[in-house]
Amino acid sequence: MARSGITKREVQAARLALLKAGHHPSIDAIRIHLGNTGSKSTISRLVKEIEDEEGGGGGQAPRTTVSEQLQTLVNNLAARLELESQERFDVLKEGHAAELKRLTEARDKALAESQASMRQAEARQVEAADAKAAALRVQGELNALRLEHAQTTGQLTTQVTALQEQLAAAKAHAAELGKQHEHAHQALEHFRAASKEQRDREARQHEQQLQYLQREVATATEALASKQGELRTALQEKVDALGLLTAARAERRQLDEQLRGLKTAGERLAVQNQLVDDLRAHVLQAVQQYETLQSRAEALERRNGELERLLAAAEAAAQTQADVVKGVLERIGQPPANKSKGKAASTG
Template sequence: MARAGVTKGEVQRARLALIKAGRHPSIDAIRIELGNTGSKATIFRHLKDIEADEGGAGVPQGSVSEELLAFVTNLAGRLEFEAQERFDTLKASHVEEVRGLKEQLEKARGEARSGRSEAERSQVDLSAERAARQRVEADLTTLRLEHGQTATQLATQLEGVQAQLKASQAQVASLEEKHAHARDALEHFRNASREQRDREARLHEQQLQYLQREVAGGAEALTAKQTELRAALQEKADALALLTVARAERRQVDEQLRELKPAAERLAVQNQLVEDLREQAKLAAQQYETLRARTGELELRNGELVRQLAAAHACAQSQEQLVREVLDRISQAGNSTESGKKRTKAAAPG
């Protein structure tokens, strides 16, 4: 693991060692020379201080080529650090922006899934409510038909009972009229029998017996008609009881209709809720499409940034190659100068 706190002296020693070895003293090369220790920012700061120290100390004892080599080395290190810093900044900004867009996209997808689930549940509830309403309407139609048939039957029975009652009343009136006629005839017979008692005693007795039989038959017929009347009255009472039951059933049906009204209102509210959820799902889908378009734009921008980064790397490599060529030329020039000096010293007289 790399340690922090690399000193200026260590950086300077590593730099000089790389220069003597004929290698470019870049930030990464110095860090490797130091054993992969120290941060790049610290190494870059020490390199700037070394450059300032060398610039403020005047012309050194070494040759001009060494000074130019140090300047070029510092320039290359600064360019490399600035390029790396710009690359890190762009990369961090891009990663943060992509992460935010991914979070927004996931959130929109979650909302869309939630909206679809809620719409499906509401659709299931709506189907159940519709099926229940259809069953209730079918039951209500059946009850109405049964109620209508029952009312028609009761009305028919009531008309029959009323007709029988009228017929019984007519028969009773006829019997009462016959009984009155019989009493009148008996009175007339009694008056006549007073005059003809002796002569028509037997005939009077026969007629009296005959009339008594007629009266007994009339009384029996009256009793039978009264029995029929009581039966008709009982049937009428039964019909009234059935009518009362039918009215109670009608009241129950009306009560069921009143109870079904809130269910119909709840069904209307559920329909409105489903429409609202559908609108929310449409909005979520539109947001999802917008985020997809934004993601495409960011991907295009990411590609552009990658191309810019590649161009920056290419530029840095070309600059590094240029620096290396300059260093090679300076090194060659230095070698030529040293060879010239040696030849001059060798040619000079002892």
């Protein structure tokens, strides 16, 4: 909604703004710049007065007093000061808004990265915990296998020792049987030698004794064959025990390889823990960057407040200067007719 009237100072400020923007300060352009406020006749009259004061109007300009020229100069300076202050404030305000937007976006981005890093760190911690639990489980299985291997090795060692003792006993028994066979053979030879002298007289007795000795030899031979079979069985059991021992050694090598694999898994776990520490350091750095951006945003807010205070001080200084000039004009005795003329011009 348009206001009821406009002042000469407002028309002069609009005219200066159009000239500074490179536009022609026509009546319609000035009225549009003022927000379609004021009648065209009032704007035209005020523009003519401004042009007359600046020496740009047609015909001879009316003579003015020093106080009127000083008043006009003060009005022009006040209008220009207000316009330049407003433009500078707008530029600073736009720059501050752009900087604040950029810092806000940077803060949001840093916060998102920090949250992503924290989620990744939590995932790494879960993986590390799983790997640690798996390592503990495998270590327990390895300890159980080691205990079982130790028990199996002890049992095999005991069996091998018993078999070796049985083999030694079988060898000793076989040696004893050999000695008995040799003694029997020597006795037989001796009997044959003696029987040649007593063949006729002890033929039947010799025959009986020979059959007896042959049976004894057959029995000893069968016993020797049985012991040799037992020896072969003991040797086969020894071979089987050696096979079991070889299998146990292979199993032990496999367990050693698993242990080396567990050591490698432990090294990978240490690398993952280092990665978790690096992610924590990255999160701390992101938090520090966020705090730095927050401090900078607060500094910009304080700077904006200082600029607003400076603008208010400039406006207050301009108003004070205008009041001082007004007081000077009143002290030098400005004619009443000129005052009434100024009032008429200000009401439009």
